[in-house]
Each structure stands twice: as C-alpha cells, then as structure tokens.
Amino acid sequence: MPESLPYEIISEILSPLLKVPDDLFANNRPTSPFAQYAKPSTSAYLVVCKKWLLAATPLLYNVVVLRSQAQAEALAKVLGEHNGLGKHIRKLRVEGGYGDAMLTILASAPNITDLLLSMEIWGGNSTDGLCEGLPLVNPRRLIMHEGRLARTSKMVTNLVDELAKAIAGPWTKLTSFISPYARDSERGRQIFRALEKANRLSELVVLQEEALMWVYPIVKKCPLESVGYLERRWWWRERNAPPKDPALVQLIQNYEKLHPRLPLLRNADLVSPSEVPKAVWFTPMENVPSEIREDIWSRILRFALAMPERDWDASNTSRYVFRPESERLRRLGYLRVCKMFYRLGRPHYFEDITLGSDRESTAKLDELLSGSDMQPHIKTLYATNYRTRHFTWDLFEKLLDTTGSSLLECGVDVGTYIMPRSLFGVDKKPEPPAPPPIIDARVLFSKMPNLRRLRWDCKVEFRTPESDEEDGGELARLEALWIRGTSPTFLDALINARLPLLKTLYMTTNTVNYAPFLTVHGPVLTSLHISLSILDEMWALPPDRSSKRLSSLCPNVVELVVTWPQQQRAAPPRNAFLSYEHRADIPALPRSRRRSHGSAASTSVVAAPDVPASAFDSLKKLCLVVDWFPHERAKLEAWANYLLQFDTSETPALEEVSLPVLSWPTTEREIGRSSFVKAAEKLLEQGGTHRRSEKSTPQVAWPSMPLVKKLPLRPHLGAQSRVTATRRA
Secondary structure, three states: HHHHHOHHHHHHHHHHOOOOHHHHHHOOOOOOOOOOOOOOOOOHHHHHHHHHHHHHHHOOOOOOEEOOOOOOOOHHHHHHHHHOOHHHEEEEEEEOOOOOOHHHHHHHHOOOOOOEEEEEOOOOOOOOOHHHHHOOOOOOEEEEOOOOOOOOHHHHHHHHHHHHHHOOOOOOOOOOOOOOOOOOEEEHHHHHHHHHHHHHOOEEEEEEEHHHHHHHHHOOOOOOOOEEEOOOHHHOOOOOOOOOOOOHHHHHHHHHHHOOOOOOOHHHOOOOOOHEEEEOOOOOOOOOOOOHHHHHHHHHHHHHHHOOOOOOOOOOHHHOOOOOOOHHHHHHHHHHHHOOOOOOOHHHHHEEEEOOOOHHHHHHHHHEEEEEEEEHHOEEEEEEEOOOOOEHHHHHHHHHHOOOOOEEEEEOOOOOOOOEEEOOEEEEEEEEOOOOOOEHHHHHHHHOOOOOOOEEEEEOOOOOOOOOOOOOOOOOOOOOOEEEEHHHHHHHHHHHHHOOOOOOEOOOOOOOOOOHHHHHHHHHHOOEEHHHHHHHHHOOOOOOHHOOOHHHHHHOOOOEEEEEOHHHOOOOOOOOEEEHHHHOOOOOHHHOOOOOOOOOOOOOOOOOOOOOOOOOOOOEEEEEEEEOOOOOOOHHHHHHHHHEEEOOOOOOOOOOEEOOOOOOOOOEEEEEHOOHHHHHHHHHHHOOOEEEEEOOOOOOOOOOOOOOOOOOOOOOOOOOOOHHHHHOO
C-alpha cells in the first residue's frame, strides 16, 4: 500500500506527525519544552520504506532542535556528507554552544528563516563555531533564550557581541524578535540598540508587559507594525502604572488581532438586558409520556451528578475526603433548574456525601438517617474529624442499619464518645466514658453486604474469635481496605472473615502487628500500600524469621506503594530494597554465622545470611510516595546514595521504580552531573542483566521504561543514526 501512494499524498499524511508546533519551537521560558523523557522519536516513520524515507526527510529536517553536543556533531556530519540536506532546514533551535559543529551546520543551512539561540551556555561549551557561522545565515525571526540565571562567561559575551553585529549588519531580512528580558539589563539593551541601528524591526514580542516600559523607547523609531507580550501585568499593578504611549497601545492591539488571547473576566464587556436575545421556549420531549420523559432525564442527571472515585493515593487528606466547593455548587446548580430536576436529581445528589468535623454536619446526617427518603440512595460516605471526634459509634451503627445495603464506599473517623470543648476552644478534661460495647464482627460485616472500599479509622474493640475455625463473617465484595487506625482486635476479626475479592490493602498505622492478617489474606493481594516504618521493620527481620517477611506473606503483589510517615519526612528508607551490608538495622547473628575478613580478631559484625532471602517474584512496579523532596545537599546525597545502593536481587520482575516528587534534570550539563541519573542507569543495567527464568527468557525489560518523573533511561543526547541525531532529544 505505501509503495502505491504518490509522494505528495505521503507527505501530506506524514506532515502532521512530523510537525513541531511553532509555540513549542519559539518557547523561550527557562525550562525547554523539549526536555521530555517519554516522547518517542519521530524518526521511526522514516524506516517504514524507502518511499516514506524520501517523502519524510524534508519534513523531518524542516524544524531542527539541538540539545546536546552529540546531536550537533551528528547533524554536522550528516550535512557534510549530504550537501543538499541542509537546504530543507527552515527553523533551527540551538540550546547551547556546541563548538565547531555549529559552523558546519550554519554554513549548510542557508534557508533558515527562524533561529532560536540560547544564552544558557556554561564555560566549557565553546561558541566559536556559532559566532563564525552567524553571518552565513539571514533569518527572518530571531528568538533569544535565557536560563533562570544570566550567564556571564566569556563564551556568552562573545556570542552576544557577534549576535549584535549580525543584527546590525548582514541580517537584512530580520524583522521579528522575541525577547527573553523582563527586566532592564545591559545585555538586553545591547541587542535592542542593534535592532534600533538596523531599523528593520516590524514585530516585537517581550516576555512581560512591564518590559515595554524600557524596551519601547529604544526601538520606537523602527517601522513597528505590532508589539506583544507573553505575560500580562498583574491587576494590582495597573492602578499605579503610567499611561502608555497611544502609538504603543495601537501596536499592542495590532498584535492581539493576529494572536488573540482569552479575555479576563474583569475586563469582559457588559451586555445590557435589552441587547440579550430573547430565548425561544422549547420543552424537550414535550409530547412524550411523562414516565418515559422522567426516566430519560433521571439517567441524564445521574451522569451529570456523578462523582469520580476518590484517590486514596493522594498525600493530602483533603484531596480524597473533601470535594472541591466548585463541585458542590456545580451539582447544586442542576437541582435548581426546575422542580422536576430537583425531584429527579436528589437521589443522585445524595449518592456521594462528605462530612466535615463540625457538630452541625453530623447532626444533619443524623436527621437524614432518621426520617428521610434518601437513605437507600447513599452509596459513598466520607467523614473526617480534627482534634475532636464527633462521629460516634452509635451514629456509625445507625448509618449501617439504614443504608448498609446500598453503601459501596465508606471512610469515616469513628470515635466512641464526643469530647466536650470549652468556651475558648481548649479541650476540657472529659469525664471517663463508659466502656464501649464489644462488637461482633459477623453482625457488623452482615450490615455491609455490597461494600467495595473501606477506609477504617476506629479504636473500638471486637470480640476475639475463640478458635481459628470459627466463622468470622464475610465482606463478599470488598476490593480495597485501608487500615488507618485500629485496635488489634479488628485485625483478629478480619483473620477469620472471608474476603474473596480483596486485592488492595493500605497499611498506614504501625500500632498493630499485620503478620497474622497477611498470613491469611496476603496471598490474594496484588496492590499493597504500606508505610515506610512498617516496611523497614519487616525488611530487617533476621533470616530465621523469613516466613514473616513481607515478600513471603504477600508473594503475588504486583504494585507496591511506599508512603512516608510525618516523623520521617523526606528521608530515604533505612532497610527496604537495600542489600544486607547497606541496611541500617542489621539483626545480630551468631558468631558462627558471621563472615570473618582478615584475622580472627576482626571486629566486623556485618554479615550476609547463609539462608537466601525470599523474593518478590511478581512485583513489577514500585512507587515511593514522598510528600516533598529536600533541597539540602546532605539529604539529596542521602537519596542519591540510596538509589545507587538500590538492590534488585529480591525483585527479579521489577520493571518500574517511580519517585513522583523527583525533578529530573533538563539540560545536558545537569544530566551529566546528576547522581539520580547515574542511579537510574545503574538500575537499568541491573534489570537488563538480572536472573532469568527456567525457560531462559528475561523477566524484566528496564530499557523499555523511560517514563517521565520515574527512573528512566538517560535521555539520549547522542547520535543513534544519521537521521535521529538531528532532531530533539
């Protein structure tokens, strides 16, 4: 099929796939938009067949983005071997100096119309080739890029000087300039003076609106046709802003006609009631029987009022408990349309209920559970409390008695009594409460037959089963369980309970022993979310207790998510996923089991156990959920050392290690100096050469997982081939 298509049609098909949007090419923000890890290379389209190669090559070279020295050298080599290839280059983005290779590139690309030059150049990156090659091109548009800090090295100074000479001299076609300078600076004035001297500038774009105050007086004598800015002035600064030149106002309006932007609400035009067109009254389904009409509207409102499932993985409690106020107002808006919408929408509105920590909220829930017709429609209920617990066990039992059969998701912080408060908000010393009743788990579970997700935070005591064979009840549809706070008797009750569909477990409290529970229900778990303190403790168990290790209790876990407790914020794990000699908590071993290095009088007690440790044979994804990442050098080095010492011997099937809060480097220099990139490469090497199965097939595929904000393969900044090396990394 591809061989039968003419070149023109193939070119039209491939053009959208190989096109680089101009807003990305001309982006001169501090972080390059091309600093991405997960974006696949577009050069794959060229290897389909020879016809596609010939049709796509001009499209591929139309926009060239250089982000590394290796890319520049590869492109220079390709252009040197193929003389006519550089004529296809129309837009060139250079994010560095790249030495003598730039002279060859600029000499081979005489048709460049858009040129972006970055001033974020470090001392070891030569700009000699770039300086010599600037007079060889004649662009129509120039975009300058500055990093977060202006570099003042000799290489950058030479480049700015040569750039100013080219603007004022041989660049006779230059009519458009995009400036990165928001504040007045000598480097910026040098460029604008060159533009003033050339007197050819017709379009000017600055980074911020305030920059026009010092830029426009320099270039106002140029034949300007439009002037624009990328960022608006903050509204509170407009009051004290000096009046603009009328000519400048007209130039800004000309730019906004060509590049319209969304208007601010405060500047929206007011329309008088007389100008509003009269609505044409129309009643949908007017001639349809009322039963059918209401059934259709009820289905529509069910989707309109539906709420997405809460994300338990959110680090902030308010993100998965409380719904945004905008969502509540949006849902209420449907009920206020008409009486029919109110009547049909109320059951769907009460499917998802969220309560705060005030007494009024629990009082309203008590009233709703007492005599409302909305009880059977409640499917999701969340309630959280701060300092005082207003959601009592009696109210929780009332909830289950009235809505238990319809309840699908429940997450409440249940207390046994209400703590009184003083007039000034200071907790009074409560009276000794009456001992709460001992709960029978079988009765409690029978009231929640359809429950799918349970977030448990309650210290009430449960009746201890008399024997392991005793029937503990059943939660037939429970898929996810979050143990946030509990008494040990609740886990004892769950041991004898039947949980046939349980696949996900959240263990965030370290006040109980999970080993007996995991011994019974651990083999069915596929997703485990565990607190770091619990994981470190279970990982450091001695070899004679290997049956109590997490990998033995949960052998079928595919996804492991580690959460950080408040008292251990931003610190790397002490024991988890470290080899025996790198763990902080090493159990004492008998002297006969210790390795002796050197003489018999050696005092080293660090020894690897003779018994092989159990492994997570099914674990494929590991996610380290840290609330925030430290900026101190010592803590960053601790994290880098941890990742460098990361041991994959107990995770033979691991494919992905995710650290969402980690900000990956975006430039060639930062990538080369980053310890985290080195750790990622080491992990990739370990994964690619790790143990094989009995059929001699690799169990891991690390190199196929270069994902954003995860431990990816180093962004390829070198040349894979003569074609791919010329495009962005």
